[in-house]
Amino acid sequence: MSEDTIFGKIARGEAEANIVYEDDMCLAFRDLYPAAPMHILLIPRKPIPRLCDASAADQALLGHLMLTANKIAEQEGLGDKFRLVVNNGEGAGQSVFHLHLHIIGGRPLKWPPG
Ligand code: AMP
Numbered sequence: 001m002s003e004d005t006i007f008g009k010i011a012r013g014e015a016e017a018n019i020v021y022e023d024d025m026c027l028a029f030r031d032l033y034p035a036a037p038m039h040i041l042l043i044p045r046k047p048i049p050r051l052c053d054a055s056a057a058d059q060a061l062l063g064h065l066m067l068t069a070n071k072i073a074e075q076e077g078l079g080d081k082f083r084l085v086v087n088n089g090e091g092a093g094q095s096v097f098h099l100h101l102h103i104i105g106g107r108p109l110k111w112p113p114g
Contacts, residue, residue: 037106
């Protein structure tokens, strides 16, 4: 689970991605298989496998990810109509074990998500 992932490679510039935002702590790129007209993945540069692997030392980083998601939603024209999703663990649908926030929008979003 602590192995390198495709997202780690993207973060290091070793794999291609359609990057829409970068700073010293995180980066965001378009999902290869979008679930909505707007589907962006926001990842920390630090390779935390799952949200449940984060610790108190990651508090500022996690806060930064949330505020950066706001910034990206604004940048991409989503206004206040977007959803953030974190799939934690295989049983919850996580398939890439490098923490990521899905930023989803551009269509009506139903609840519960299923
Ligand atoms: P999750 O199932 O929460 O782990 O989400 C992983 C997401 O990564 C899925 O929505 C995939 O479509 C997406 N994905 C997988 N590989 C890539 C890639 N190389 N570039 C962009 N998105 C990817």
